[in-house]
Amino acid sequence: MREGMRVCVVGDELVAGLGDARGLGWIGRVMARTTTEDPIFVAELAVPGESTSGLSARWETEAQRRFGPHGDNRLVVGLGAQDLVEGLSLARSRLNLANVLDIASASRVSCFVVGPPPRPDVDSADAAALPALSRAFSDVCRRRHIPYVETHEPLRTHDQWHADVAAGDGRHPGQAGYGLLAWLVLHNGWHTWLGLPSDDG
Template sequence: MCICVIGDELTAGTGDARGLGWVGRVMARTQTEEPAFVAQLAVPHESTTALSARWEEEVRRRHQPHGDNRLVIGLGSTDLDEGLSLARSRLNLANILDGAAASRIGCFVVGPPPRPDVDADALASLSGAFADVCQRRHVPYVETFEPLRTHEHWHADVAAGDGVHPGQAGYGLLAWLVLHNGWHDWLGVPTAS
């Protein structure tokens, strides 16, 4: 199994002193028949426009011709920073998912978590737009914004670091959300005990 994980700096675990981020924590709790090859392909502050322009080349170089190839997309809030419209953000994600489906690559999408420096209502709308694109394509979507919007530990962990990125506790919360929202079913593997 080959799992490519694309997204922004949250996908890489920026701010996590242990360097695991949510991806490392999720993979530590994922038992596959044979060890999975996991490629973390993060680009800091990447918008969905930039992501849609690079994903295919990045993934094609790592996937196996006849293997079980998967794509995890970790979305952030950069589209709002760059002033992209919701329609453009939706289209960018749709293009990635449609391209992956055409190549028979299963996708799993993790939405953007809250950030204190980003308008909460705008981020809620962006997350909702991403969720809708995924729902229409029957692609699993993990909503992280709403569960963490008023979560004390999330906000305390972000505030204790650089004020934008979570630390170990925050990444643990993101990993928990991923693991409890269809991850094991999507991979077709047993839930880790």
Template sequence: MDEGLRVCVIGDELVAGLGDARGLGWVGRVMARTRTEDPVFVAQLAVPRESTTSLAARWETEANRRFGARSDNRLVVGLGSADLDEGLSLARSRLNLANILDGAAAARVSCFVVGPPPRPDVDDVALAQLSAAFADVCQRRHIPYVETHDPLRTHEQWHADVAAGDGAHPGQAGYGLLAWLVLHNGWHAWLGVPSDGA
């Protein structure tokens, strides 16, 4: 018996929607605009301020507990900027993401990657380089990558929303912008479901 679609979303506190008064984050907003014939099981597996090193070490064990032997298993990787906080090299960050994606591919789990958005408390040039490195890893594997840093880098609403909160994380408006970027950069095609015109 087919067990339907199961989506695990791994990443840092942005995956959990930290700072969103409605508690939806970008994941909840994206799923609200995702129309499927059958219900979709979505597991948000977030660890605050998590680097790709930690993410690479834990994703498989946690995701496999939610995946089914006869379900359509999907992995969404929501990347943050903790690698910069921890001083990881670009080469290490690239390798960590590559290990996640290659491990998922070996298990026949389709991946979708969302890049790190701007953060006023980290070096913007370094974050742009990190996002470009993540994008390259995905491009080489033909995996969808949503660039969030570049379109939000000078977006007034994004920066105002972050400033109105804790200075590092967005609120409702910011998560709405992230959701828009995901929905307009291959989300529906990746899931194989029709777009609702979001």
């Protein structure tokens, strides 16, 4: 079997699509709009409630088991708000993400990062905290020329996002919310990162 492209997606429960009645999450929706000549192997490696500390400690072992020794290996990092829940400093969060990206780069694994979306309980506790965390993550990626999808700012005042989260468990989106996340990913460099024609539909 040809190795082809292998994409590992690491992150918290948003990577697993928790709360989506269709079970697609944003990854399933993105892949449904990603047309390639050869199939792409996608592994969703989610850990509920994971901070960047946990992610940094485990991603390489799990991803290397799915990557091919001679293939086109890629890593998508889906970030959430758990760092704030656990009281991690911005410096620690930045370092954790930087370590992931630097180790991946050293292994010639191309990276794509999706930032944390709004989360009512975290945003209500400190409205500035999650935007600051997202900016910190964005800066880490910018310094390494790695695509970063900002999701908090576009969804911060988006009525459909907040209604969808409120209709569920109050923390995670449903079908509409994951659709919005997928749209942001698709329109912020996804196809370019994969070396495919852009999809602006």
